Amino acid sequence: MTVIFVFGSNLAGKHMQGSALTAKKFHGAVEGQGEGLQGSSYAIPVRDQDMKPLPLWHIARSVNHLRELAQSRSDLQFRVAAIGCEDETFSAEEIAALFKNMPPQFDLPYVFLTVYAGLSNPLHQTREVRAQNAAVEVIDGLLERFAHSKDKSEALLMAMMVSLQSVREIEGDEFVSQWLMAALKDTMGSRLNDALVVPA
Template sequence: MKYPVFVFGSNLAGRHGKGAALFARQHRGAVYGRGQGRQGNSYAIPTKDENLMTLPLSAIEYQVEVFLTHADNHRDEQFQLTPIGCGLAGYRPEQIAPMFYCAPDNVILPDEFKAIISS
């Protein structure tokens, strides 16, 4: 059984030590020390910097755009998005979900984001 690509929030230092990032490292091939992009059957979207400080929304939005381009260019795969930025980074779904309004249909949004985008 092929799993969808696991998309998680990360830090630019690639310290995948907690939450979804730790799951991605332990189960989906995320590489310790790589904080962004495709890694194994996972994809890291930075929500924190190298010093583990939360990135501003504008920087996260740029990283989301990079991811959405990747997903659009890989339509043969599905991408299971976690509610990035809404855990350790401290943002609310209302702040992050709108970044995914134009997500291609091969991106599976978390329920928290679907509720906001569809309202």
């Protein structure tokens, strides 16, 4: 059975990022083709030629075309990306509703399945909450991994990097730059000022 990667695209067929870029790099998506079967991928447009979001009825029509293809091609298995939800253009509820009751050869993304099951959807979390949760999960894993190790420096360094990335997600690069400069001044004192002096 041939696996077809279903991705979100635009009517201009510019496969620049997210699942569209994945489809272009690995699944034969054709630049300039914004909808339909191409290589081992299938494009569902969620934006127009000017990259503005399409109305849901337009996306629903494209999903129906995909459904008709699936009904006529039992040899194809469709692996669907979280189209339209990757950049939060649409909510998972809006897009998941369009993919309900698809033929059995569809593998739907986790975020759609959580909607059908009435579970908490991770895309509902703010970027800040997702960053915090990711940092906590990784740091917990590091602590467990290095619990019996004599050298915990690697774990500490990795934990610092994860925490730094989390702060960047929440507060932005400008905050991180100022925070790092303040930390360096605390640890290096006057030596930092000397190091930052540019020779005349």
